[in-house]
Amino acid sequence: MGVAVITGAAGGIGVAVVKAFENANYDCVLLDRQKIDKPSSVSIALDLSNPVDVQSAFAKISERFSEIDALVNLAGVNLRSSVRNMQVTDWDKLMNINVGHMFLTAKCAMSMMRLGSTITNMASISGHVASADYPAYVTSKAAVESLTIALSKELKGAGIRVNAVAPGWVNAGFTHAALDTSDDPGAIFAAAKEAHLLGRMAEPDEIADAILWLAGPTATSVNGQTLFVDGGLMRKH
Numbered sequence: 001m002g003v004a005v006i007t008g009a010a011g012g013i014g015v016a017v018v019k020a021f022e023n024a025n026y027d028c029v030l031l032d033r034q035k036i037d038k039p040s041s042v043s044i045a046l047d048l049s050n051p052v053d054v055q056s057a058f059a060k061i062s063e064r065f066s067e068i069d070a071l072v073n074l075a076g077v078n079l080r081s082s083v084r085n086m087q088v089t090d091w092d093k094l095m096n097i098n099v100g101h102m103f104l105t106a107k108c109a110m111s112m113m114r115l116g117s118t119i120t121n122m123a124s125i126s127g128h129v130a131s132a133d134y135p136a137y138v139t140s141k142a143a144v145e146s147l148t149i150a151l152s153k154e155l156k157g158a159g160i161r162v163n164a165v166a167p168g169w170v171n172a173g174f175t176h177a178a179l180d181t182s183d184d185p186g187a188i189f190a191a192a193k194e195a196h197l198l199g200r201m202a203e204p205d206e207i208a209d210a211i212l213w214l215a216g217p218t219a220t221s222v223n224g225q226t227l228f229v230d231g232g233l234m235r236k237h
């Protein structure tokens with residue numbers, strides 16, 4: 001199918017996305033700060049918020065592949081802290097990974113893209129339902145959608161589509177971290193049941209399937225969009 005570069009590939013959703021792209025016969029390049037031991041793919045351990053690391057990763061990618069068909073930006077971090085209590089450095093760190101890395105990877109990848117290549121960025125319903133407990137995270141996810149639209153316009157002449165995916169709660173990564181630190185995991189499942197029209201959170205494979213479709217050759221007229229893969233959460237809100 002082509003070459004897919006996937007950031008945050010070691011994460012809960014990332015693992016499912018890599019599996020979906022591999023099953024669709026993409027050659028996958030996996031970028032994450034965690035080392036990934038996967039012989040079927042090319043893996044590069046790096047700090048995606050560091051421009052030098054990202055440039056050096058794309059230099060390596062260009063030695064191995066002549067073009068990139070799909071760039072999928074999934075890496076992200078979360079931080080529960082009010083504006084009042086948050087350190088400026090923590091705000092900057094979160095923005096540099098959650099949005100900054102999408103700017104860096106797009107900047108590096110676009111010269112290796114061709115007609116039909118795609119960029120798919122991980123947004124979140126959090127960018128629309130801005131919780132007071134996570135101001136940096138919700139702001140970063142709203143910014144991902146604006147960057148996505150701006151990139152779709154910048155790349156229009158090249159026939160490169162740029163879209164975002166916005167999940168609700170996913171049974172993976174961030175949600176598991178919240179479950180692990182919660183005194184009452186049952187309350188989290190109950191909240192998820194209450195929040196989504198479907199009465200449950202999404203499985204990572206469901207998010208991966210949406211990303212694979214958006215990034216692939218059958219979504220040819222979908223561009224500059226955010227696809228809500230949220231079990232109807234936004235319709236209930």
Ligand SMILES: NC(=O)c1ccc[n+]([C@@H]2O[C@H](COP(=O)([O-])OP(=O)(O)OC[C@H]3O[C@@H](n4cnc5c(N)ncnc54)[C@H](O)[C@@H]3O)[C@@H](O)[C@H]2O)c1
Pocket residue numbers: 007008009010011012013014031032033034046047048049074075076077097122123124125166167168169170171172173174175
């Ligand atoms: N889990 C959910 O409910 C949910 C819902 C909506 C959106 N999302 C988004 O999906 C994406 C993946 O989330 P997840 O739940 O799989 O979380 P996760 O923590 O399992 O995955 C995040 C990945 O990003 C990597 N990463 C973080 N900072 C990095 C850095 N500086 N350099 C390189 N890699 C870095 C981590 O190592 C990790 O592998 C995130 O962007 C998150 O905001 C998650």
